[in-house]
Amino acid sequence: MDDTLLMLPGPTSVAPRVLKAMSNNIVNHRSAIFGEIFTETTELMSEVFKTQNQSYLLTGSGTSAMEAAIANTIKPGEKILNVVGGKFGQRFMQIANSFGIDAQELAVEWGTAVTPEQVKIALENDEYIKAVTVVHNETSTGVAAPIEEIGKVMKNYDALYIVDTVSSLGGDRVDVDKYGIDICVTGSQKCLAAPPGLAAITLNDEAWKVIDNTDSNTYYLDMKKYKKSGAGTPPETPYTPSVSLIYALFEALKIIKEEGLENRVVRHETAAEASRNAVKALGLEIFPDEKVSSTTVTAVKMPENVTDAELRGTMRNKYKVELAGGQDHLKGNIFRIGHMGNISYKELAITFSALGMTLKGLGFDIDMGAGVAAVNKSYL
Amino acid sequence: MDDTLLMLPGPTSVAPRVLKAMSNNIVNHRSAIFGEIFTETTELMSEVFKTQNQSYLLTGSGTSAMEAAIANTIKPGEKILNVVGGKFGQRFMQIANSFGIDAQELAVEWGTAVTPEQVKIALENDEYIKAVTVVHNETSTGVAAPIEEIGKVMKNYDALYIVDTVSSLGGDRVDVDKYGIDICVTGSQKCLAAPPGLAAITLNDEAWKVIDNTDSNTYYLDMKKYKKSGAGTPPETPYTPSVSLIYALFEALKIIKEEGLENRVVRHETAAEASRNAVKALGLEIFPDEKVSSTTVTAVKMPENVTDAELRGTMRNKYKVELAGGQDHLKGNIFRIGHMGNISYKELAITFSALGMTLKGLGFDIDMGAGVAAVNKSYL
Structure with a gap:
C-alpha cells in the first residue's frame, strides 16, 4: 500500500496496534463477549x-x-440557530433545511471565530430557537470556536447546545459536562486516530427530555432505538454494528487513556504552535486569525502565483506528504496541514522539510531549513 | 479472541485474507489511489x-x-406496498411509516412465502402504489421469496420494485437486471463474508428518474449526493467512507470472483440441503414450508419442552457453536442455523455433531451420528 504521510484533517494515520486489533475474528454482535467490548468502548468514549x-x-x-x-x-418548522463559519457549519444548516427545520444562520466570516456575544444576541432576539449548533473545530478554515465560553451563555437559555467535535475531540480541550454541552458528536478518524467509519454521540438528560417528546426524522439514526438497545443485557446496537471498527476504536481509546487526555491535548497544542511558527519561518501566512487558529489543523494562505497543483501536487507526488486543499471558495486559496492523532515532531520535521524543498523548487528565495528549525524550537 | 464457530445469519466468519486486507494503512479517501480501489469495489459489487x-x-x-x-x-403521504412475512419485511414498513408514507401491508404468514399472484392482486386493487418492497431472504423465518417471479409481475406496473437481498446476495440467485429489480440493497456481513459495517445499493434508470424528482427524506442517505460524488474524478463518497472496510469488501468480492458466482450459489444450495436433511435426521422439524426454505439459513422448530437456553446455550457454551434464536413471537419457538458465506461440509459437520450431542444430553433418544451422516450424504 501507499506510504504517503497523511497530514490531513482526517483520516489520520492509525497505529499498528489499532490496525492489528481490527484483524481479530468477527464475533456475534449480540453476544456477551461483544457486549463487554462494546460497553468498555462506550465508557472510554464518555x-x-x-x-x-x-x-x-x-x-x-x-x-x-x-x-x-x-x-x-x-x-x-421549529427554529434552530446554526453558527456558520465554514463547510461543517454549513452542513449542520443543510441537514436542518433538509428536514424542513427553520434554520437561522449566524454567519461568521470564514477564518474568524464566532463570539459568545454573537450567540447571546441571537438568542436574545429570538425566543423560539430550540437549539444552537456550533462546530468546535472548523477544519475547512482552521478555526477553533470558543465552546467553553459559548457554553456559559447557553446556560441562560433553554435552547439545546449541540457541538460538533468531530475534528477536535482527543486533540483539543473538550469537557462536555463542564461546558454544558447537551449533545456532542465526533468521528473516529480524526484526533482519536482510529479508522474512519464510526461516529460517536453523547446526550445529556436535557437532550433526552426533548428527544423523548420528538418523533425522529430518520429511522437509521433514531436515537431512541440506540438508547433502548444500549440499555439491554448485553448492551447492543439496534442494527448490526461495525464489529471490526469497534475493536479498532477500543484499541485507539486505550492508547488515549495510556497517554492521558491532558498530555494528548498538550501534545496537539505543541504541534499546532510548531506548525504555525514553521509556516511563518518559511515566509507563508496563516489563513485564520491566529488567536483562534485550530489546535489540530493549520490553514495556510496559498502563496501568490502558486497553484494548488504546484504546491500540494509537488508535496504529494515528489515528497510523499499529503496535505489538504481549500474547500468551496477557498479552493486554491489556502492549503491545510492536519496535525491530529499520532502527531509528533517527526511528522512535522518531514512535512516542513518537504514544504521547504517544494517552495525552493518553485523559486522562492527562502532558507529551506527555517521551517524545521522552528519546529525544533517548539519541541526542544 | 473467541473461537466460537459462528453459524449465524450474519455476521459470518471472515477469511483471514479479508481480515488481513483491513490492516492495510489508511489512505486519503479523496485520493486517486483510493478512487481506484473504490471503483473496482463498486464494479465487483455490480x-x-x-x-x-x-x-x-x-x-x-x-x-x-x-x-x-x-x-x-x-x-x-404517497403509498408503498410492503410485503411482510417476518422481521425484515416489518422493518421496511416501519421505515416507510417513520417518514409519514402510507404503508400498505401485504401480510404473509411467518414461515411461508409471498406469491407473485398476491403481489399482482394488491397492485391491481390500488393504482396509487408507488413502490413494492420484498425481502428476498427473510432471515427471521428462514424463507426465500420468489423474487424472479414477482419481478415478472412488476414489469406490468409502474411501481418501483425494491428488493432486500441483505442475507441472500452472494449465496442465493439474484439477477437484478433480469428480474427487473429497480433498487436492490445488501449488507457486507452475510453471504459476501466481509465484516459488518458496509451496505451496498444499486439503482436503475427508472429508480433515478423518481429520485431526481423527489426530495430525499434524509441527509446522510441522500442518494443524489452519492451519485454526484461517485461521478467525480476520482470517484468519491459524499462523506468519509469506511476505508478499512472497503479494503475488506474488495478482498471478499475478489474471493467471490475467483470462486465464481454460480459455483458459490450451488455451494450454498448444497449446504442448505445438507442442513435440512441433517435437521430431519436428528428428529427435528424445519420451521418454514420446505418448498420455500432459505438457501442461506435454516429455521428449525424448537423441540417440545426444550428451552432456548438449553439448546442454544449448550451449543454455545459447551460446544462453541453459535446459532441464532427466534425473534419477536418466534423467540424460544425456533432456532436458526446460518449457512452463508464461507460455508462447507466442515462447519456443518461440527454444527450437527454438536447438535447431536446437545440433543442426546437433553435426553433425546436419537442416533447422534445421523445429522453428520446426512450432511455427508449431501456432499458426497
Missing part, C-alpha cells in the same frame, strides 16, 4: 468526552452523528 | 448484483440501505 452521560456509537461518518443530533431533537 | 447499473457503498448497516431505498423514492 471519558474522552468528559461526561457522565452514556455515549453511543453509530456505524457511519461524523455526518451521521451530526444528522442524529438534529433529526431527533428539532421538529419540522 | 457484478455480484448482476447489473449494468452503478453500485454505491454506504457506511452503515443493511438497514441504512433499506432506508435509502425508501427515503429517496417515496414522498410522505
Whole structure:
C-alpha cells in the first residue's frame, strides 16, 4: 500500500496496534463477549468526552452523528440557530433545511471565530430557537470556536447546545459536562486516530427530555432505538454494528487513556504552535486569525502565483506528504496541514522539510531549513 | 479472541485474507489511489448484483440501505406496498411509516412465502402504489421469496420494485437486471463474508428518474449526493467512507470472483440441503414450508419442552457453536442455523455433531451420528 504521510484533517494515520486489533475474528454482535467490548468502548468514549452521560456509537461518518443530533431533537418548522463559519457549519444548516427545520444562520466570516456575544444576541432576539449548533473545530478554515465560553451563555437559555467535535475531540480541550454541552458528536478518524467509519454521540438528560417528546426524522439514526438497545443485557446496537471498527476504536481509546487526555491535548497544542511558527519561518501566512487558529489543523494562505497543483501536487507526488486543499471558495486559496492523532515532531520535521524543498523548487528565495528549525524550537 | 464457530445469519466468519486486507494503512479517501480501489469495489459489487447499473457503498448497516431505498423514492403521504412475512419485511414498513408514507401491508404468514399472484392482486386493487418492497431472504423465518417471479409481475406496473437481498446476495440467485429489480440493497456481513459495517445499493434508470424528482427524506442517505460524488474524478463518497472496510469488501468480492458466482450459489444450495436433511435426521422439524426454505439459513422448530437456553446455550457454551434464536413471537419457538458465506461440509459437520450431542444430553433418544451422516450424504 501507499506510504504517503497523511497530514490531513482526517483520516489520520492509525497505529499498528489499532490496525492489528481490527484483524481479530468477527464475533456475534449480540453476544456477551461483544457486549463487554462494546460497553468498555462506550465508557472510554464518555471519558474522552468528559461526561457522565452514556455515549453511543453509530456505524457511519461524523455526518451521521451530526444528522442524529438534529433529526431527533428539532421538529419540522421549529427554529434552530446554526453558527456558520465554514463547510461543517454549513452542513449542520443543510441537514436542518433538509428536514424542513427553520434554520437561522449566524454567519461568521470564514477564518474568524464566532463570539459568545454573537450567540447571546441571537438568542436574545429570538425566543423560539430550540437549539444552537456550533462546530468546535472548523477544519475547512482552521478555526477553533470558543465552546467553553459559548457554553456559559447557553446556560441562560433553554435552547439545546449541540457541538460538533468531530475534528477536535482527543486533540483539543473538550469537557462536555463542564461546558454544558447537551449533545456532542465526533468521528473516529480524526484526533482519536482510529479508522474512519464510526461516529460517536453523547446526550445529556436535557437532550433526552426533548428527544423523548420528538418523533425522529430518520429511522437509521433514531436515537431512541440506540438508547433502548444500549440499555439491554448485553448492551447492543439496534442494527448490526461495525464489529471490526469497534475493536479498532477500543484499541485507539486505550492508547488515549495510556497517554492521558491532558498530555494528548498538550501534545496537539505543541504541534499546532510548531506548525504555525514553521509556516511563518518559511515566509507563508496563516489563513485564520491566529488567536483562534485550530489546535489540530493549520490553514495556510496559498502563496501568490502558486497553484494548488504546484504546491500540494509537488508535496504529494515528489515528497510523499499529503496535505489538504481549500474547500468551496477557498479552493486554491489556502492549503491545510492536519496535525491530529499520532502527531509528533517527526511528522512535522518531514512535512516542513518537504514544504521547504517544494517552495525552493518553485523559486522562492527562502532558507529551506527555517521551517524545521522552528519546529525544533517548539519541541526542544 | 473467541473461537466460537459462528453459524449465524450474519455476521459470518471472515477469511483471514479479508481480515488481513483491513490492516492495510489508511489512505486519503479523496485520493486517486483510493478512487481506484473504490471503483473496482463498486464494479465487483455490480457484478455480484448482476447489473449494468452503478453500485454505491454506504457506511452503515443493511438497514441504512433499506432506508435509502425508501427515503429517496417515496414522498410522505404517497403509498408503498410492503410485503411482510417476518422481521425484515416489518422493518421496511416501519421505515416507510417513520417518514409519514402510507404503508400498505401485504401480510404473509411467518414461515411461508409471498406469491407473485398476491403481489399482482394488491397492485391491481390500488393504482396509487408507488413502490413494492420484498425481502428476498427473510432471515427471521428462514424463507426465500420468489423474487424472479414477482419481478415478472412488476414489469406490468409502474411501481418501483425494491428488493432486500441483505442475507441472500452472494449465496442465493439474484439477477437484478433480469428480474427487473429497480433498487436492490445488501449488507457486507452475510453471504459476501466481509465484516459488518458496509451496505451496498444499486439503482436503475427508472429508480433515478423518481429520485431526481423527489426530495430525499434524509441527509446522510441522500442518494443524489452519492451519485454526484461517485461521478467525480476520482470517484468519491459524499462523506468519509469506511476505508478499512472497503479494503475488506474488495478482498471478499475478489474471493467471490475467483470462486465464481454460480459455483458459490450451488455451494450454498448444497449446504442448505445438507442442513435440512441433517435437521430431519436428528428428529427435528424445519420451521418454514420446505418448498420455500432459505438457501442461506435454516429455521428449525424448537423441540417440545426444550428451552432456548438449553439448546442454544449448550451449543454455545459447551460446544462453541453459535446459532441464532427466534425473534419477536418466534423467540424460544425456533432456532436458526446460518449457512452463508464461507460455508462447507466442515462447519456443518461440527454444527450437527454438536447438535447431536446437545440433543442426546437433553435426553433425546436419537442416533447422534445421523445429522453428520446426512450432511455427508449431501456432499458426497
